[in-house]
Amino acid sequence: MRKMIMAAAAVLMGVSTAHATEIVIQYPYGELFNGTHQQIAAEFAKKRPDIKVTFRAPYDSYEEATQKILRESITKQMPDVTFQGLNRIRIMVDRNIAVPLDDFIKAEKNFETEGFHQAMFDIGTQQGKVYALPFAISLPIAYYNLDLVKKAGGDPNNLPKTWDEVFVLAKKIKALGSDVNGATIAWDITGNWLWQAPVFSQGGSMLNADESKVAFDGPEGQFAINVFARFVRDAQMPNLTQPDMRAAFAAGKTGIHFTSTSDLAKVTEMVAGKFQLKTHHFPDVKPGVGRLPAGGNLGVITATDPAKQKAAWEVMKFWHGPEGAAIMAKTTGYMPPNKKANDVYLKDFYEKNPNNYTAVSQLSLLTKWYAFPGENGLKITDVIKDHLQSVVNGQRAGEPQAVLKDMARDVQKLLPKTRS
Template identity: 50%
Template sequence: MRRQFMKGSAAALATALVGGGPAPAQTRTTINVQYPLGFIFDKVFATLKTEFEKANPDLAVNYLPAYKEYEDAAQTALRQAITKQLPDVALQAINLQRLFVDRKIAVDLTPFIEKEKDWQGQGFSPSMMALGTYGGRPYGLAFAVSTPIVYINDDLVQKAGGDPANFPTTWGGVFDLANKINALGNDNIGLFYSWAITGNWMWQALVFSHGGRMMSEDEKTIAFDKEPGKKSIELLGRMVRDVGMPNLSPDSSRAAFFGGKLGIWTESTSLLRVADEGVAGKFKWRTARFPVPGPNPKLPTGGASALMFATEPARQAAAWRFMKFITGPEGATIMVKGTGYMPPNSLPATNPAMLKDFYAEKPNHLTSLSQQSLMTAWYAFPGDNNLKIIQAIKDRLQTAIDKSAAPDAALAAMAADVNKLLPK
């Protein structure tokens, strides 16, 4: 018996020495990822982690605490760069990518894309790739894209004598309907324009929808103080003066709409899932297209892109696999179903196994898609003061909303402030 045991042990040892024994435990590479707007994205990124790790058992994803908002995301990452605590992948606002490109923090994705087979055939269209391209080089992969839309409380609109299915397409028509909702009393609010979200995105929406631009084509002088900008700031002034729009915070405006007290609410399409949960069937609601006075109107493309901050080759390779997954067909499908953003990938929308049937059942999600022909870049100001410029614009818009300055004076002061912060 002992001899048999020894023979068996020797055989087992020999087998192990030539590689036939039990495989050693596989070492997993952990990548650190950070994203903004937890109230929108927490559930989405939890699902993305589960599905990604299932498909990539050699990799693990660790999420750092979510950035509060887009500007906070950029400021935090810039501090992390100084302390060498950057995540491997960060989700940053489309208009703030430029900060990380100019500071050589974001990694050029060209070598990774060149190794892919049929990159465009994987759903990464030139139009979406352009959102993360600077100096002809790709740095960001669009993860979630949005346009401003109008959220409508059907019940309040009908009580005011309006037809939600034939919502006004002009600001004049919107204002008339909003005043009728105001007249219902009972603390109902006719209109709120979410001017403060992400600093200047909704300001850009007004200027672009009037055919304007933020700066001249050569980026030497500001352009938002020209005629389209003058019309835009006057429009904001009319919202306060003629429609009695209150000075609400983004959180308060969400609470008012979800509580059934706000009739017309302009916001990002990103909040569709949040609105579904917030309204929770208390009343009927729908979405409508954003009014575009023109001429040659455009709307800024909001949302976030995935940037690679990893510097070691092995971590870069792992980060690339995660970035490609979350922006690819499967990741885009998870993101769209869990938010209200549009897919950055061209494949899921027409695929019955992904989003085709979803869109058929969720018509509110189609509103932003119907505005795709109007989409243009969310403008990123040049130089090191991008974040300061965004804050300066927000501060001057505040004076027009709280009526501490006339609209034209607010615009003039905004132009002066931004001029001081531009590169000389």
């Protein structure tokens, strides 16, 4: 009898596997997320053998992710689930690519007990409907090499709270040697993220309320563009790529590095105990009005077949649920938006890993990562990046306000005419 039962089970398993619904996933930044998604997929397979998850080669960046999904929507070659930057849901909805999730959410019982909550839904909401769920959330933070801080006469227990203090310390660190960098900033992170951060930190915005006019050229933007110029003038920041900045910091050659929490796991691994690493808050966030843009990515269902959409929802529930979110937090520097992941699965994690808690302590400052409107939204991102590059490469570091004026003029030309 036992042999008969085992044989029957094997037959059923074979049938289940043979008829498993395949869900194809594509996500960005393989160097950060390959291990994460593989681990989540392995756990998901244990619970849902009736759904087979396969991965496409990762997108190189959020920009490539959006451009590729726009092309694939025309050729009908989209994956079933795509992970896009938080600031890209707007264009996904405008192009009728993202599948609304409201009916799936309403059909769930006790969804809140699994850590899903309104704030999660709000991040992926456009035009009154939920089109995406946030997967990984990041905020800008500072990374400090405490060994260099001490050598430069800084106090590891009283790290800079303002940009003035940052650049005073950076000068001292730079004076330690010609092969030492005082401070660097990953200024060209996708979507102008670290341009928005200092602007938002002062209470500013990218455009005015009806999105008809540039607003980043006011006092807040003037403050922000001067910060970028000071990295060159005061900190003598070298003209490095993001990976090279990360490598220089991890090698012990940079005292202060500003980037996303998403780099934390990778940087910690690269540092490998060569020096004492400490993360710290983003400087000069104006009390009461200052905010910081939430970075990271969200999951979007793009499958057009109803059966595929149903299976894709099961995948998203697990990926964004407490188990998937906890794996994501432990394997990256990102924060999980899922409440149960934080309260239950990661209860002791932040106590043992205080560097990961820095961004969590800034959650009250979180605001949306802004996406520019209209057909030229992606082009505006590139225009801003080009102008910022003229400052950080030293070419126009001596005239940041002129750069800001030119940047505002060029962005204004690309805004939708119907809004002007």
